[in-house]
Amino acid sequence: xxxxxxxxxxxxxxxxxxxxxxxxxxxxxxxxxxxxxxxxxxxxxxxxxxxxxxxxxxxxxxxxxxxxxxxxxxxxxxxxxxxxxxxxxxxxxxxxxxxxxxxxxxxxxxxxxxxxxxxxxxxxxxxxxxxxxxxxxxxxxxxxxxxxxxxxxxxxxxxxxxxxxxxxxxxxxxxxxxxxxxxxxxxxxxxxxxxxxxxxxxxxxxxxxxxxxxxxxxxxxxxxxxxxxxxxxxxxxxxxxxxxxxxxxxxxxxxxxxxxxxxxxxxxxxxxxxxxxxxxxxxxxxxxxx
Ligand code: SAM
Numbered sequence: 001x002x003x004x005x006x007x008x009x010x011x012x013x014x015x016x017x018x019x020x021x022x023x024x025x026x027x028x029x030x031x032x033x034x035x036x037x038x039x040x041x042x043x044x045x046x047x048x049x050x051x052x053x054x055x056x057x058x059x060x061x062x063x064x065x066x067x068x069x070x071x072x073x074x075x076x077x078x079x080x081x082x083x084x085x086x087x088x089x090x091x092x093x094x095x096x097x098x099x100x101x102x103x104x105x106x107x108x109x110x111x112x113x114x115x116x117x118x119x120x121x122x123x124x125x126x127x128x129x130x131x132x133x134x135x136x137x138x139x140x141x142x143x144x145x146x147x148x149x150x151x152x153x154x155x156x157x158x159x160x161x162x163x164x165x166x167x168x169x170x171x172x173x174x175x176x177x178x179x180x181x182x183x184x185x186x187x188x189x190x191x192x193x194x195x196x197x198x199x200x201x202x203x204x205x206x207x208x209x210x211x212x213x214x215x216x217x218x219x220x221x222x223x224x225x226x227x228x229x230x231x232x233x234x235x236x237x238x239x240x241x242x243x244x245x246x247x248x249x250x251x252x253x254x255x256x257x258x259x260x261x262x263x264x265x266x267x268x269x270x271x272x273x274x275x276x277x278x279x280x281x282x283x284x285x286x287x288x289x290x
Contacts, residue, residue, distance in 0.1 A: 004034045005089050006061035011196060014059050018085045022197055026079055027129025030058045031153075033194035037065045040205055043187040044125045044151035046070050051119035053112075053147070055103045055126040055136060058082065060089040062127055067093035074115045076103040104135055108145050122146060127153040130199065134158065134174065137208070141181040150182070150208040159186050159204035166274050172235075173228050176275055180215050182208035216279035219286045227282035231270035239273065240266035243285075250289060258284045 003010045011032050014020075022028045031037055040062065046052055050070045057063040057075035059082065066073045073096045077086065083100055090096050097115055099106065116122060124147055128136055133154045140150055163184040164170035178184050188205035192198040218224040230246035231239055243255050259266045262281045264273065273281070 004061075005059060005064050006030075006032055006034045006037055008032045008196075011059065011061070014085065014089060018088075020059070020081065020085065023079065025131070027056070027131045028058065028079070029127075029130070029195040029197060029199045031061045031127055031194055032196055034065070036188070036190060036194050037062055039188060040125065040127075040151060040153065041065050041069055043205060043207055044123055044149065046123060046125065047121075049120045051112075051116040051122045053108075053122060053124045053126075055124065055152075056129050057086060057098060058127075060086050062125065063090060063096060064093065066125060067096050071095065071119070072116065073097070074099060074111060076101050076106055078102045104132065104139060108140070108143065112146065121148050123148055124150040124152065126151075130155055130201070137162075138177065141178065141208075141210075148210055150210075151187070151205065152208075153190065153203055153205050155199075156189060156202040156204040159206040162206055162208070167272050169271075171271050172232050173225075176228050176278060177225065178208060179275060182210050184208050216275050217283075218279050219283045223286050224279060224282040227285060228270075228278050231273065231278070235269065235271060237269070238267050239264065239270050242270060247285070247289070250285075254288065255285075258288060 005011065011030060046066060046069045048071055052066045052070040052073045054063055054066060054073060054075040057077050063073055063075050076099050080100060083098065086098050099111060112122065124140060137150065140147065160170045161172060161174045162178040163186050164175040185207050186204050187207050190203040190205065231242050233242050233246065240256060240259060244252050247255065256266050262284050264277055264281060
């Protein structure tokens with residue numbers, strides 16, 4: 001029986017055997033700690049009923065741990081040079097499919113229909129390429145893909161923003177976008193030393209559990225996100241100033257009136273508003289501007 005892929009010696013052997021050189025531009029920082037990998041799989045709640053979707057398998061460190069626990073694993077990898085390596089390292093596992101695609105371009109729903117026709121529960125589990133963390137997470141959340149949860153390693157700073165509560169410095173439009181669709185919890189802080197090569201930033205694992213329905217009711221989802229974004233355009237400005245700047249054709253007196261009707265002091269800053277307050281506010285502005 002082979003040693004786990006993610007031990008430092010086995011990883012080194014694999015990289016040397018295939019003469020692999022890391023591409024920084026693809027966010028290639030591979031995990032070399034099997035304990036961390038098992039904890040990620042634990043935190044994701046992967047069981048024999050789980051269909052697991054991985055983004056960026058690298059040389060298969062996490063894929064292997066998923067293959068041991070999940071019913072099936074489908075992994076999207078952009079770097080063609082990794083395909084023969086994965087065919088080699090994952091040869092012992094017959095429940096893994098590697099899809100050679102940029103996940104941002106992929107039609108994930110069709111892949112799910114083809115690869116997981118009877119899955120009871122689908123979960124995304126990944127050590128994400130850091131240069132595209134947010135676009136990947138937002139794609140998974142906004143495209144209505146039938147997944148229960150997303151458990152991913154990312155920059156700690158991004159995890160902090162995703163899980164931030166109102167009134168904190170990290171709270172902003174990303175917190176609201178993520179928490180609109182999911183319950184967000186940071187489950188692990190990970191030191192740089194468990195990667196080769198070591199990244200420049202600290203890392204964390206976040207678990208996003210999809211809500212059955214969005215956290216708040218909105219008259220128009222797109223408009224809700226427009227109001228949220230406008231409210232954070234200049235963080236140091238009041239909600240009244242940010243909204244007046246954004247909705248230039250609406251009289252300032254009307255903006256003030258809508259804020260007061262929504263029970264929001266116009267002098268507050270966007271970062272103090274809860275998601276519910278943003279929903280009430282955007283629904284009230286929507287009603288007068290449409
Ligand atoms: N899962 C492996 C591990 O934990 O050791 C590798 C993780 S590494 C941080 C990110 C992986 O994502 C790399 O294998 C990289 O080639 C791949 N990748 C980068 N951009 C991608 C994209 N747009 N779509 C799919 N895979 C991508």
